[in-house]
Structures are given as structure tokens and as C-alpha cells.
Amino acid sequence: MPMSSAQFSPLERNPATGELFLRLPSPHSTIILTPPRPSDAAAIAVIVNDPAVHPWLGRPNDIFTLEEAQALVSEYTRASSAVIYALEESTALEGTITSATPSVQCEQLVPVADCPVRSIRELQADGTDVYIGNIAFKRCNWHEVQSPERDQLIAANNARPTGDPEIVWQVSDFLAPTHHRRGLMTVILATVLKQWAISRMRVHHLHVSVFTGNTGSVRVFEKNGFVLSGTVEHCIEIRGEMRSLHVLDWKHVE
Ligand SMILES: CC(C)(COP(=O)(O)OP(=O)(O)OC[C@H]1O[C@@H](n2cnc3c(N)ncnc32)[C@H](O)[C@@H]1OP(=O)(O)O)[C@@H](O)C(=O)NCCC(=O)NCCS
Numbered sequence: 044m045p046m047s048s049a050q051f052s053p054l055e056r057n058p059a060t061g062e063l064f065l066r067l068p069s070p071h072s073t074i075i076l077t078p079p080r081p082s083d084a085a086a087i088a089v090i091v092n093d094p095a096v097h098p099w100l101g102r103p104n105d106i107f108t109l110e111e112a113q114a115l116v117s118e119y120t121r122a123s124s125a126v127i128y129a130l131e132e133s134t135a136l137e138g139t140i141t142s143a144t145p146s147v148q149c150e151q152l153v154p155v156a157d158c159p160v161r162s163i164r165e166l167q168a169d170g171t172d173v174y175i176g177n178i179a180f181k182r183c184n185w186h187e188v189q190s191p192e193r194d195q196l197i198a199a200n201n202a203r204p205t206g207d208p209e210i211v212w213q214v215s216d217f218l219a220p221t222h223h224r225r226g227l228m229t230v231i232l233a234t235v236l237k238q239w240a241i242s243r244m245r246v247h248h249l250h251v252s253v254f255t256g257n258t259g260s261v262r263v264f265e266k267n268g269f270v271l272s273g274t275v276e277h278c279i280e281i282r283g284e285m286r287s288l289h290v291l292d293w294k295h296v297e
Contacts, residue, residue: 048134076160154206176218
């Protein structure tokens with residue numbers, strides 16, 4: 044298990060398993076975020092296929108298969124592991140810094156490309172936990188923009204180096220219907236944004252699109268300071284149907 048370090052703050056470690064986690068503030072402290080686990084795939088498949096979730100995610104097929112869920116978990120795991128590796132490398136480097144090294148270097152936190160915790164879990168009374176959803180920050184995809192402008196925006200954004208505050212980000216999230224409308228995603232987004240994304244990924248601009256009719260998602264973003272900048276009608280084809288998107292932006296204020 045790697046040594047503890049300021050580089051991992053404010054993530055904590057499960058003393059029994061060594062797994063990193065981020066806990067929501069009270070009164071939601073039974074909810075934690077951790078790196079993905081292989082077992083998440085089965086739970087993700089159930090949640091994503093639920094009629095309260097599936098219409099809002101823009102998946103290309105009517106059924107989200109277990110194989111697709113496994114591929115998603117593998118992708119999430121690679122991203123999460125890469126960040127954890129970068130944090131461990133920085134921690135090891137701190138250990139080699141000598142007293143001759145300027146102290147400011149010791150205090151610098153490396154910018155990272157992602158948030159290593161994105162699987163949302165509810166702790167149970169018996170100490171186990173249950174997977175209840177996901178939140179991911181990704182470089183923006185501008186779903187509401189048509190190519191070739193869209194391709195140019197994505198290419199320029201992807202060319203920016205890790206930690207560049209000019210990077211435009213988007214957020215993808217979903218929660219098990221059993222846990223909808225308890226105020227959870229509002230707090231989860233606020234927590235990841237304030238505890239990790241702004242300080243560790245240097246996220247300064249978020250640009251998200253939400254299918255029209257998804258009032259809950261729009262409200263989660265608005266309650267976190269996002270501003271609705273417009274609605275683009277019939278801009279994206281999902282399973283043979285042209286759908287419209289609300290577009291919202293959030294900018295970091297120093
Ligand atoms: C969108 C989603 C993540 C919201 O999570 P949540 O934890 O249920 O949201 P919250 O409880 O924090 O609710 C935030 C606000 O939205 C409102 N809200 C939530 N769901 C709503 C719904 N279905 N209809 C109307 N309002 C809704 C809440 O009342 C609350 O508003 P208020 O404080 O003004 O009363 C969740 O509904 C979900 O997983 N949906 C399916 C997947 C999805 O849409 N993902 C986002 C894709 S862009």
C-alpha cells in the first residue's frame with residue numbers, strides 16, 4: 044500500500060482494503076466515492092437499463108449489455124489507475140527531496156488528468172457497501188455542435204496539457220432510481236468539484252448538455268451554479284430519433 048501523502052488529500056484510505064475513497068459531508072456521510080471495481084459492471088448494467096435512467100443517457104442501443112458495462116468499467120479503471128499511479132509517483136518524488144530543495148516544491152500538488160474516485164457507493168450497517176451510481180469528468184464532447192466545428196473543438200481541447208485551466212470539461216452522471224430525489228447528485232457534484240476537480244485537475248470551465256425533459260439533471264447543474272446558455276433543437280440522433288439538448292456552462296470564480 045503506498046504511503047499517505049498530501050498528493051492524495053482529501054482522499055482517505057479504507058484501513059482494511061487500502062482502497063481510496065472520498066466521503067460526502069453530513070448528512071450524507073454514508074455515501075462514498077471509490078475507484079471502480081470489476082463487480083460494478085453488473086450493477087451498472089441494471090441501473091443503466093432502468094427506464095428511469097436509460098432514456099437520459101443517449102446510449103446507441105435499446106439494451107446496455109453486461110459486456111458494454113464491463114468495457115466501461117475497464118475504461119474507468121484505466122483512467123483511475125493512471126491518476127493513482129501519477130499521485131504515487133509524486134509521493135515517491137517528495138521522499139527524494141532533500142533539505143537543499145526549495146520548500147515550495149514540497150508543497151506543490153501535481154495536476155492530474157482525472158478524478159480517481161467515481162463509483163458512488165452506499166455504506167451498509169454491516170460494513171459492506173452497495174454500488175449506486177457514477178460521476179465522471181471528461182474533456183468536453185460538444186454533443187450539440189455539428190461537425191466539422193465539433194471535431195475542431197474536440198481536437199483543440201484534447202491537445203491541451205493536463206492541468207491547463209483552458210480545458211473545457213463535461214460531467215456524466217447517473218444514480219440508481221432507488222436513490223433519486225434525495226439531493227444526492229447535487230451534493231456529489233459539489234463535493235467532487237470542490238474537493239478534487241478545481242484544485243487537482245484545475246477544472247475552470249464545464250460545458251454540459253442535457254436532453255430536453257431531463258428536469259432533474261438540469262436542476263442538479265443549476266443548483267451547482269451552472270447557467271443555462273441555450274437549447275439546441277433536434278441536434279443529435281439517438282436510436283433513430285432526433286433529440287434536443289439544453290446546454291449549461293459553469294465557470295470557476297477565483
Ligand atoms: C439526474 C439525476 C442524476 C439527478 O440525481 P438526484 O440525486 O436524483 O438529484 P437531486 O435529488 O440532487 O435533485 C436535484 C433537484 O432536481 C429535482 N429533481 C430531481 N429529479 C427530478 C425529476 N425527475 N423531475 C423533476 N425534478 C427533479 C429535485 O427536486 C431537486 O430540485 P429542488 O432542490 O429544487 O427540489 C438522476 O435523476 C439520474 O440518475 N437520472 C438518470 C440519469 C441522468 O439523467 N443522468 C444525467 C444525464 S445528463
